[in-house]
Amino acid sequence: MISQLGYKIYLTTITIWSWWWEVDNKLDQVARTILTLSIPTLVLLWYKWMLTYTTKGKNRLPPGPYGLPVIGYLPFLGSNLHERFTEMAKKYGPIFSLQLGCKLHVVVNSIDLAKVVARDRDHTFANRSPPIAVLEVTYGGVDVAWSNNTAHWRNMRKLLVSQVLSSTNLTAGQSFRTHEVRKTVNEVYNKIGKKVDINEIAFKTEVNVVTSMLWGRSKSSAVKDYSCFEGEFREVEDKIMALLVAPNISDFLPVLSWFDLQGIKREMKKQFKYLDRILDTIIKERIEETSSKIKRPGVEEDGKKDFLQILLELKDQKDCPKSFSIDHIKALLVDVVIAATDTTSTMVEWVMTEILHNPGVMKKVQDELTEVIGVKIVEESDLPKLTYLHAVVKETFRLHPPLPLLIQRCPDESCMIAGYTIPKGTIMYMNIWAIHRDPKNWPNPLEFKPERFLNSKWDYTGSNFKFLPFGSGRRICPGILLGEKMLMYILASLLHSFEWHLPKDEELELSDVFGLVTKKKNPLIAIPSKRLSDASLY
Numbered sequence: 001m002i003s004q005l006g007y008k009i010y011l012t013t014i015t016i017w018s019w020w021w022e023v024d025n026k027l028d029q030v031a032r033t034i035l036t037l038s039i040p041t042l043v044l045l046w047y048k049w050m051l052t053y054t055t056k057g058k059n060r061l062p063p064g065p066y067g068l069p070v071i072g073y074l075p076f077l078g079s080n081l082h083e084r085f086t087e088m089a090k091k092y093g094p095i096f097s098l099q100l101g102c103k104l105h106v107v108v109n110s111i112d113l114a115k116v117v118a119r120d121r122d123h124t125f126a127n128r129s130p131p132i133a134v135l136e137v138t139y140g141g142v143d144v145a146w147s148n149n150t151a152h153w154r155n156m157r158k159l160l161v162s163q164v165l166s167s168t169n170l171t172a173g174q175s176f177r178t179h180e181v182r183k184t185v186n187e188v189y190n191k192i193g194k195k196v197d198i199n200e201i202a203f204k205t206e207v208n209v210v211t212s213m214l215w216g217r218s219k220s221s222a223v224k225d226y227s228c229f230e231g232e233f234r235e236v237e238d239k240i241m242a243l244l245v246a247p248n249i250s251d252f253l254p255v256l257s258w259f260d261l262q263g264i265k266r267e268m269k270k271q272f273k274y275l276d277r278i279l280d281t282i283i284k285e286r287i288e289e290t291s292s293k294i295k296r297p298g299v300e301e302d303g304k305k306d307f308l309q310i311l312l313e314l315k316d317q318k319d320c321p322k323s324f325s326i327d328h329i330k331a332l333l334v335d336v337v338i339a340a341t342d343t344t345s346t347m348v349e350w351v352m353t354e355i356l357h358n359p360g361v362m363k364k365v366q367d368e369l370t371e372v373i374g375v376k377i378v379e380e381s382d383l384p385k386l387t388y389l390h391a392v393v394k395e396t397f398r399l400h401p402p403l404p405l406l407i408q409r410c411p412d413e414s415c416m417i418a419g420y421t422i423p424k425g426t427i428m429y430m431n432i433w434a435i436h437r438d439p440k441n442w443p444n445p446l447e448f449k450p451e452r453f454l455n456s457k458w459d460y461t462g463s464n465f466k467f468l469p470f471g472s473g474r475r476i477c478p479g480i481l482l483g484e485k486m487l488m489y490i491l492a493s494l495l496h497s498f499e500w501h502l503p504k505d506e507e508l509e510l511s512d513v514f515g516l517v518t519k520k521k522n523p524l525i526a527i528p529s530k531r532l533s534d535a536s537l538y
């Protein structure tokens with residue numbers, strides 16, 4: 001991606017250069033020579049001034065590598081950012097900075113500094129600074145994940161938590177999860193002895209659970225079955241995720257954003273249009289059904305409403321703020337589907353990979369399942385009793401956090417951290433990959449040892465800064481309860497109902513590719529065989 005970008009910049013420069021020198025008289029030639037020489041001289045002077053200004057005195061920035069004038073460190077960054085930043089932390093220390101184009105980026109890599117960003121100065125660092133590609137797909141950044149710390153963000157987040165993700169709502173939605181997980185077990189049963197893509201089945205299960213919660217509570221025959229959404233959505237989401245992580249020169253040099261040199265904005269618009277059309281259809285049908293008043297769409301017999309129904313009713317209330325529009329509703333729906341699906345399916349894949357990689361762990365997990373569950377299918381109520389599996393999941397989160405740099409934060413005012421200036425607008429990363437693998441925090445950090453987590457003091461609340469897979473502070477993931485529940489339910493069901501082994505020609509490998517969600521580089525393909533003697537349990 002970076003080399004393609006370099007080539008494009010090279011071509012554009014050559015074109016402009018030849019045009020610049022197409023002169024027709026001597027006077028023009030002198031003027032153009034003077035101008036041509038003065039531009040690099042000014043850039044070099046500005047660069048020198050920047051270096052002196054930022055490395056000395058009270059405006060001292062965190063240490064970091066020198067880059068090139070104008071583009072900064074961009075050409076040297078590479079693609080696996082979490083690993084690159086962790087290497088750089090070894091050289092520059094627990095806080096370092098790098099200039100990418102005209103944007104300053106700061107990475108914190110230690111527990112103490114993560115505490116400053118997400119606890120002591122949580123309020124200062126609560127903005128996001130979304131990239132251009134994100135704005136395209138979040139209706140201009142009005143969703144929960146990318147909104148700045150404003151009253152709008154607080155209201156949207158409160159709505160999401162109270163109406164979808166609270167423990168009462170999750171208890172009420174148990175039937176969706178049971179239905180989908182059993183469907184998955186049945187599908188895997190039909191593939192016994194054949195190759196199964198673990199991420200794919202986990203994704204499908206999660207997307208169906210989440211969309212049921214969002215817009216599927218109606219039993220009305222008039223409401224379409226949106227299960228067709230899962231296949232289409234996977235394709236769009238994969239493309240969106242790839243575009244989100246592609247380094248976009250327009251983000252680093254906003255003067256070039258108009259040209260969209262890499263076509264990222266254009267491609268994102270295309271994906272967004274597709275997604276928007278699906279949501280429009282769902283919402284339009286719901287509004288029509290509501291106005292026909294024949295049925296009560298989105299409402300179960302017991303009166304419980306799905307999220308779409310709640311949002312549409314809220315929008316129509318007299319005291320609803322004018323700023324709450326259909327676009328806000330769509331942004332919220334997209335947020336939840338994207339935030340919940342890739343993270344959960346990636347984690348199911350990593351846990352299964354680590355279990356297959358460590359036969360001793362597999363044996364302990366299976367022994368626990370046999371003892372706690374016995375010869376029946378897994379129920380959600382069994383999950384809290386699976387202590388060892390919980391520890392396996394946490395150890396996997398430690399080694400393979402799906403968001404190894406969390407989501408970038410951005411200070412709303414200049415401030416000091418560890419004696420360095422962090423200017424307003426800096427893009428901040430919390431490198432939890434480095435924290436989770438630092439031998440100061442975790443003895444033998446590269447060893448997969450679930451026993452570390454058998455002590456019950458570990459949870460996902462972000463209060464212990466050694467372990468932050470869901471982040472910490474006011475921007476912590478609001479979907480922890482659902483994420484954990486689904487992860488445990490899918491894993492316990494797959495591991496209790498089936499034995500798993502690798503296809504003969506496959507070798508297990510543990511490399512990853514950085515992304516907004518950092519995934520396994522090659523998909524885990526495994527072959528199931530029957531584990532429970534009673535075929536009626538499938």
Ligand code: HEM
Pocket residue numbers: 144145146157165335336339340341343344347402403406407408469470471472474475476477478479480482483484487
């Ligand atoms: C294994 C599952 C999941 C993991 C590992 C995960 C992880 C994360 C992380 C690390 C963040 C960023 C926190 C920060 O910036 O400090 C985040 C944000 C977020 N997550 Fe999750 N998540 C998961 C599941 C879910 C689910 C199921 C939902 C919703 C249904 C969800 C909704 C969100 C939202 C809306 C945000 C943005 C919060 C904000 O900026 O205020 N996530 N998640």
